[in-house]
Amino acid sequence: MHTHASRPHTRRTALLRRAALFDFPASTDLSPGTEAARHHTIQWLSRFGVFEDRASVAEYDALRFDVLAGLFYPRASGAELDLGNDLVGWYFVFDDQFDGELGCRPEAVARLVAAVVRITEEDEEHGRAGSGDGPLLESFRDLWRRINSGRPRVWRDRFRHHWLEYLHSYHREALERTGTLPRAGGEDGTGGEAGAPRSVEAVLALRRHSIGVQPCLDLNEPFGGYTLPPALHGGFPLARMREATDDVVVFTNDIASLDKELAVGDVHNSVIVQWERAGGELEDAVRHIADLANARYRWFEETAARLPALLTEAGADPDTHQAVARYVDGMRYVMTGNLGWSLRTARYDERGTEAVSGGRQRPWAQLTGAQEPVRAGRGAALPPLSGGSRPR
Known part of the structure; x- marks a missing residue:
């Protein structure tokens, strides 16, 4: 494995330099309801006991997931944006569970995933309530019911399908980390480390699910x-x-989170995989991945420009034209909004890297193994939020 040293005061400069390689814009089109959604989601997660104390709330708040939701859904506000921000916030709380020991225990990951999947199978009207499942599962149960309530069956089936793809990707990642993922013929074909993704294409095939974009896109409908x-x-x-x-x-994400993932030794990053396979300098791999992103975005915009004519040829009515245009905007908001948030969040700067270096995990990252101490903190008074983010 290559080694890479990056002094904390240089990481911000490195992130900005790498972001300049992208040909598409970093969105600043933020929903006016973002600040209200920020407060709502912290209150919501706190109500379920996700945060142990004020310091945990402050560390979460510094990551500004509300900005990500506000950029994803710039035309949403009120209860809709609150719901979108709850989804984004829960995603990251859930994702952080796997940065430590749990992420290298495939059987334990499979049990957790199965527990979340079971909630998606509960009857909306008569599902369990107050079951004592702990902060992570109870908050998901509430989120799942609110997202699906009153939606058409075709949409709910689509949303659940995308959600299950996302959940099961965590088990596959755990298998790859431990080298226990079965491979055809017993060979990975890379000459690299056992358990590492075989190629950029292989890691991309998995990350398309684990990145969690599809359920976020579903909310646009x-x-x-x-x-x-x-x-x-x-x-x-x-x-x-x-x-x-x-x-x-x-x-x-792989370029923005590169220093963070080098610090924790995570192999599920396309830049790291490209670096391992091609050799050379780390920044050569960064440029290669940025070029791939730019090519995908150019193709997207070229195709979007052709869509109205394609729909007209297919006999689509005006309502369909409008719905598709809104959906295409939603995809564009996710791409440009993700870049915009990546440049603003403390998750990927020197604070974010230091927060997960040396074996440290986020305060909310052990909700599956230390539920009782966290649950004891329910009902505590919540700290007021300042006008800006508050780093740890």
């Missing part, structure tokens, strides 16, 4: 007041445009 028919949603070119959106977000 209820937020916009439309539901795409399955043939349109799953056909060309929208299905391929969604995949391109996944890829752009994955590549952007």
Whole structure:
């Protein structure tokens, strides 16, 4: 494995330099409801006992996931944006569970994933409530019910399918970390470390699910007041445009989080995989991945420009034209919003890297193994939030 030293005061400069390699914009189009959503989600997560104390709240708040949601859904506000921000916040709390020991225990990951999947199978009207499952699962149960309530069956089935793909990706990642993922013929074909992703293409195939973009895109439909028919949603070119959106977000995230993931030794990063395979300098790998992101984004925009004519040829009515245009905007918001947030959050700067270096985990990162101490903190008074982010 290559080694890479980066002094904390140089990391911000490195991030900005790497971000300049992207040809697409970093969005600043923020929903006016972002600040209200920020307060709402911290209150919501705190109500379920996700945070142990004020310091945990402050550390979470510094990451400004509300900005990510506000950039993803710039035309949403009120309860809709609150819901979108709850989804984004829960994603990251859940993701942080796997940065430590749990992420290297495939059987334990499978049990946790199965527990979350079971909640998606509960009857919306008569599912369990107050079951004592702990902060992570109880907050998900509440989130799942609110997201699905009143939605058309075709949309709920689509959303659940994307959610299950996301959840099961964590088990596959754990298998790869431990070298226990079965491979055809027993060979990985890379000459690299056992358990490491075989290629950029292989890590991308997994990360398209683990990045969690598809459920976020799904929310654009209820937020916009439309539901795409399955043939349109799953056909060309929208299905391929969604995949391109996944890829752009994955590549952007892998470049933005590079120093953080080098610090913790995570191999599920396309830049690190490219560096391992091609050798040379780390920044050569960064440029290669940025070029891939730019190519995907150019293809997306070229295809978006052709869509109105394609829909007209297919005999689409004006409502369909409008729904597709809104959906395409939603994909674009996710790509450019993710880059915009990456440049503003403390998750990927020197504070974020230091926060997970030396074996340290986030305060909310052990909700599956230390639920009782966290649950004891429920009902505590919440600290007021300042006007800006408050780093740890």
